[in-house]
Amino acid sequence: MDAASASSSAAAGPSSSSGAEPPAAAAAPPPKVAPLVQLQAPPQLQRGAAAAAFSGSGGVGCRHHAYSRKQKSLGLLCSNFVALYDREDVETIGLDDAAKRLGVERRRIYDIVNVLESVGILVRRAKNRYTWLGFEGVPAAMKELKERALRELSGSAVFPPMEESSTANLSDDEDDEKLGDADEDADSEKLSQSMDNTSDKPDAPSCRLRSDHRKEKSLGLLTQNFVKLFLTMEVETVSLDEAARLLLGEGHAESNMRTKVRRLYDIANVLSSLNLIEKTQQADTRKPAFRWLGQAKRKQEDGFTVAQPPARPSKRTFGTDLTNIDNKRGRFDSTMENKPKLMQGAGNIVKSFERQLGQGNRNDFVYGPFHPAVAKKQETDDHSVKQQERKTIQDWENLAVSFRPQYQNQALNDLFGHYVEAWKSWYLDLTRETS
DNA sequence: TGCTCCCGCCATCTC
DNA sequence: GAGATGGCGGGAGCA
Known part of the structure; x- marks a missing residue:
């Protein structure tokens, strides 16, 4: 859907305009927010889609030249997204604008905003429009997540396995009401929809089943559940496999688990770029795992976080500093x-x-x-x-x-x-x- | 070779 | 019905 996304992005135009959006790229006066052109992009980024992000112009034709995954990682994209919008004069964010300025498809922006919304950094206001809350919103979101998780712990259900809850305990009435009026109460929309759906409401219309099922698999909800693991279990590290098992529950097909782990990789990369978690290794198995930091902030205080060539080529960074481990293989006891x-x-x-x-x-x-x-x-x-x-x-x-x-x-x-x-x-x- | 995760198809939702 | 949203899994980059 590359073309479809691109065309929809281009076509959306004024409807998505917002305070944070620059004028149309063609006219290209200096962007009001995040002067991308002033940022130093590494040479390898100064072409193709990435170059578009830095130059503020379209530049879609060269996408496949010198392709590198690292330059397109979700974590890096998130860092750039934050660098772009984490400013006092930014209030609303248009998805089209973000996609255009970052030189990525809308689809990727959805991934980012869903995770950011889950941790309280921004909130959906309306179609195609988000309000930037910034990192100040994170503590409140964490507090609410933790409280809710503890309530669930002290009650009966612990992070109801998402797949199970979706088929057994469906109820998202309040959520649906909110969806009807996106501008109102949107702050708590995502947070509220998360796992408070454990109450049985057998009279819930069956036509909601599919929608709820979909919702409960959402990246945002998965993010919240992932975070809740850290907030309540207080385990030092959790591997994504473990997290997937915990969040899915037992008895799920391998493919199901793989899919969940894929999503957790996406989430983990975004959370890493926010410094909420960091990549490390599990003590016993040395399997990659993630450690909770909880100190949400931009990776770099100034300017863009860009995919620097790794100091040591052997290290895989994917644009975000995923790991803090310094233990070389075989040396680490x-x-x-x-x-x-x-x-x-x-x-x-x-x-x-x-x-x-x-x-x-x-x-x-x-x-x-x-x-x-x-x-x-x-x-x-x-x-x-x-x-x-x-x-x-x-x-x-x-x-x-x-x-x-x-x-x-x-x-x-x-x-x-x-x-x-x-x-x-x-x-x-x-x-x-x-x- | 297995882990990681980008990409984009397409189902579903919203307007 | 069109556009927006986002689940999902194929498959490629990377160590």
């Missing part, structure tokens, strides 16, 4: 280096549940292996301490059992169990080593 992190993730789960259950003030609370490792090691010479540690294990086992949430989502249940088991085995190893 994951056994001791990563364990505390993994364990801390598990510890956080328990702490998290404790807080969620309003029991965060236990004075006798013992933080097991997630306690800073240095502090733990100093104690291990003392026999009584060892005994205390053994008792601690039992305490933790009890704690884990008593706080273990009753997930409806079996995958989530399994993950929790996985962390508890990992913690126990790590702790046993540690006490064995030190005794």
